[in-house]
Amino acid sequence: METPVPLMPAPLCLVCNDNGTLSLNPEALAVLRGVTQPVVVVAIAGLYRTGKSFLMNRLAQKRTGFPLGPTVWAETKGIWMWCRPHPRQSGVALVLLDTEGLGDPRKDDDQSDAWIFTLALLLSSTLVYNSIGTIDQQALETLRLVTELTEHVRVRAEDTDSTPEFVRVFPNFIWTVRDFTLQLQVGGQPMTEDEYLEEVLRLQHGNGPKVQQRNELRRCLRTFFPKRKLFVMERPAADMALARLEELQEDELQPGFRQQVDTFCQHIWEKAPVKELPGGHKVTGTALAYLAEKYVAAIASGAIPCVESAVMALARAENTAAVEAAVVEYQQGMEQGLELPTASRDVLAAVHQECEQRAIKLFLSRSFNDKEHQYHAELMRKLEAAKKEFCRRNEEASEQRCRALLQELWGNAERRLQKGDYMVPGGAQLFKEDLKRVLEEYKQRPNKGVKAEAVLEQFLQERQELEQMLKMKDLQLELAEQQQEAAKARAEAAKQAVKAEMEEQRRSLEEHQRQMQERLLEQQRIYWMEHIRVLEHNMKEREALLKEGYAREAATMQRQIDKLQRDVDNQPCIIL
Ligand SMILES: Nc1nc2c(ncn2[C@@H]2O[C@H](COP(=O)(O)OP(=O)(O)OP(=O)(O)O)[C@@H](O)[C@H]2O)c(=O)[nH]1
Ligand SMILES: [Mg+2]
Known part of the structure; x- marks a missing residue:
């Protein structure tokens, strides 16, 4: 008989942040270990006080849960976890990870932002990046962490630069823009949210250091996250009511917001994938707890978390258990x-x-x-x-x-x-x-x-x-x-x-x-599919860069494509 997902009436803090020192909460870890089903892991990150916790409660189908806090001061600290039965799939658990807001001016250390973002990225199968207003420069600047990921993630232990490998291990990327008031149009023509996102990520011409820097971020987002989506949402209620959103009845929320947030939730419930390791192995709550331990231990010891090392250690533990x-x-x-x-x-x-x-x-x-x-x-x-x-x-x-x-x-x-x-x-x-x-x-x-x-x-x-x-x-x-x-x-x-x-x-x-x-044969098939997916993504990206007039960047991408093709020729079956 299938074991049910352990009942979690409220979220628990999984990763504690004590003035920049990260540690795991044994109570939450024990709950996660008890989740023996494969997990769909949705993490949310973004600037502090932008409605992240409120959105996660919607995904949990609860009015309260992750605490919101009505003040201007950051509420969520570290990473909070809520394991719920998946609303659509039986035998699967939905793990929601709500993270501490980025850029809180009261924080003295800027390193913990980067590590919390890195952990959200490594542990999730879908990463939601949340911002407010519109996709402006500030929203992009907050994502600058993405360009620094080489300093925070290794895919293989021997890598000096893991960036070409990120695409294999990173989650799907969803951008949510809150209090969005603009019309989605170009030249009078309506465009979809995803088209808007692609528009924002289009490289800009110019050689100045600012343009270069911004383009670097756009390039990273495009290459690291081939599966990306955008959801815009209007303000959920009138200003006065915003501070007590949790108390509002469903029909007191703006109808437009309700519909947009529903579309977002439906997308997550229907489409967000189970977390998989390279090679297609499905991650259970127990395995996720193991990975969290490895990554947090690496960070605490001053090392860079390495996906391959963590996966290999997990494989040793899982394989021993599988034999037994x-x-x-x-x-x-x-x-x-x-x-x-x-x-x-x-x-x-x-x-x-x-x-x-x-x-x-x-x-x-x-x-x-x-x-x-x-x-x-x-x-x-x-x-x-x-x-x-x-x-x-x-x-x-x-x-x-x-x-x-x-x-x-x-x-x-x-x-x-x-x-x-x-x-x-x-x-x-x-x-x-x-x-x-x-x-x-x-x-x-x-x-x-x-x-x-x-x-x-x-x-x-x-x-x-x-x-x-x-x-x-x-x-x-x-x-x-x-x-x-x-x-x-x-x-x-x-x-x-x-x-x-x-x-x-x-x-x-x-x-x-x-x-x-x-x-x-099945592993080879998965490996080939992964490889082809990365190759196709890189080729598409190269085409786009050429079309946008970035011959130099396209040539860099071509080198990555050539390397992938060489890998294919040399090693017909590589399982990370
Ligand atoms: N303007 C606006 N306010 C919102 C929205 N969603 C929630 N809020 C309110 O904004 C405040 C902060 O919401 P939270 O969900 O706690 O935001 P958060 O991003 O989790 O905040 P931190 O945990 O501090 O980073 C609360 O008073 C919410 O009621 C939204 O879509 N727009
Ligand atoms: Mg919060």
């Missing part, structure tokens, strides 16, 4: 599916095959980045050992049952032996008949299991002393004959078992290989 979970799945399946002793080895083998298949599937669905197949090999070893243990238990159960059965069937004969019934004339014949009856009855009884022949052979061997006791030639012959037959049957059964075992190992290997192959 797959072994448990196998063991539980075997316990439920088997009744020991099984009638034959084939019965055990059939249940084993089914459980093994399920275990590999579970492992592959959870594991990722297992480039050397190290964890897969560990799983194979553990499943083999677990199977051996079930075989041993099966043999033991069969032995016990067969011994008990022979003891029961031999009871009568044993009593006669004690009484000396076989030592009198005609006793040998009587013994022969009794033995025959016991053997026939033993053969008839079902569910003796895989040790039926071996136990019988041993039983007959143990009866050898009777030959001496009874001193009967024909009886000796009889016993020897029966014993030989039992030994033959046991040897045949052992031969069959070896053959079956070899066959089983071959099949098991094939099953592992089949599922691995499928997984490999």
